[in-house]
Amino acid sequence: MYRIGVLGDLDSIYGFATLGLEVWPVADAEDGKRILKEMVGTGFGVIYITESLYEELKEEVAKEKEHRLPAIIPIPGIRGNTGQGMRDVKRLVEQAVGSDIIFND
Amino acid sequence: MAQKKQINPTRMELTKQKKKLATAVRGHKLLKDKRDELMRQFLILIRENKDLREKVEQGIAAANKDFVLAKAGMEDEEVNAAFIAPAQSVALNVDFKNVMSVELPIFECKTRTADENDIYSYGYAFTSSDLDGAVASISSVFQDMLRLAEVEKSCQLMAQEIENTRRRVNALEHVIIPTAQENIKYSQRKLNENERRTQMRLMKVKDMMLEDAHHYKEKAEAKFKEAQ
Numbered sequence: 001m002y003r004i005g006v007l008g009d010l011d012s013i014y015g016f017a018t019l020g021l022e023v024w025p026v027a028d029a030e031d032g033k034r035i036l037k038e039m040v041g042t043g044f045g046v047i048y049i050t051e052s053l054y055e056e057l058k059e060e061v062a063k064e065k066e067h068r069l070p071a072i073i074p075i076p077g078i079r080g081n082t083g084q085g086m087r088d089v090k091r092l093v094e095q096a097v098g099s100d101i102i103f104n105d
Numbered sequence: 106m107a108q109k110k111q112i113n114p115t116r117m118e119l120t121k122q123k124k125k126l127a128t129a130v131r132g133h134k135l136l137k138d139k140r141d142e143l144m145r146q147f148l149i150l151i152r153e154n155k156d157l158r159e160k161v162e163q164g165i166a167a168a169n170k171d172f173v174l175a176k177a178g179m180e181d182e183e184v185n186a187a188f189i190a191p192a193q194s195v196a197l198n199v200d201f202k203n204v205m206s207v208e209l210p211i212f213e214c215k216t217r218t219a220d221e222n223d224i225y226s227y228g229y230a231f232t233s234s235d236l237d238g239a240v241a242s243i244s245s246v247f248q249d250m251l252r253l254a255e256v257e258k259s260c261q262l263m264a265q266e267i268e269n270t271r272r273r274v275n276a277l278e279h280v281i282i283p284t285a286q287e288n289i290k291y292s293q294r295k296l297n298e299n300e301r302r303t304q305m306r307l308m309k310v311k312d313m314m315l316e317d318a319h320h321y322k323e324k325a326e327a328k329f330k331e332a333q
Contacts, residue, residue, distance in 0.1 A: 001198065015169075015172050015239060016243065018243070019191075020191055020193035020194035020217065046212065046254040066265060068208055068210060068262070071258035075165055076166055081166060089158060089257070092261060095265075095268055096147050096264040097148075
């Protein structure tokens with residue numbers, strides 16, 4: 001059995017606690033790095049992470065991308081959508097196909 | 106073009122290179138098929154990924170708005186107290202599906218209690234009704250969020266594998282196969298040349314031996330003089 005975690009600033013993520021997800025509030029990027037590292041080794045299957053924090057932890061997240069688990073998924077935080085998640089999807093298309101053929105805008 | 110490695114033009118080397126070429130051609134075909142199939146599956150998945158992401162981002166944005174509104178009408182302490190002990194908890198069951206040697210995760214979520222109203226972790230006495238709405242709206246996007254995690258992780262793994270496979274296909278197509286062909290040609294040319302050389306030498310030796318035995322040259326000269 002795996003766990004599902006949510007990582008980000010408290011205001012963005014406290015609502016997920018009601019669903020039974022584990023919320024891990026983060027004060028700053030340094031804190032985020034430390035907590036993410038801790039989470040990766042402890043049986044998390046999915047880690048949702050707010051886009052603003054995700055941008056600051058890019059290197060750490062990139063390291064985990066090649067592994068089967070956990071899936072680290074950016075979600076919009078309380079301050080709105082930065083578009084990082086979509087940019088990632090676009091980048092995946094570019095990586096696989098060679099050029100972007102899905103988002104033609 | 107990379108510097109060509111010199112090979113020994115021997116029959117054994119030729120057989121080896123021919124075997125290598127056959128394997129490379131077969132591998133190239135298989136890998137190309139693998140790449141094409143991966144690409145087809147990837148394109149289906151990535152479209153779903155894009156749609157799901159749009160849906161989830163909208164859903165979370167709406168839920169966040171609801172939470173902000175709910176929080177505005179309540180004291181911080183009350184909100185914190187409401188969420189301090191979640192009634193529900195989830196465990197994730199992960200299965201793996203093998204698609205063209207890429208292990209794609211399948212997430213299945215199990216809640217601790219079956220009652221879907223267990224997401225409300227508070228009595229309703231001290232909280233505003235906006236909070237109930239906010240909790241309901243965040244719970245409505247959760248299934249999509251889970252599916253998004255599954256699809257997005259699959260896309261990441263597939264994109265990686267497609268990139269690797271494409272590299273391998275290109276390396277076989279543009280380096281390994283041409284080199285092997287070149288080596289085979291070179292060996293064959295060299296071997297043929299050696300054979301011709303040996304034959305020429307044999308003919309020459311035979312001529313010399315015949316000359317020694319029968320003295321054709323002297324006889325021919327004598328005949329020539331006689332005729333004069």
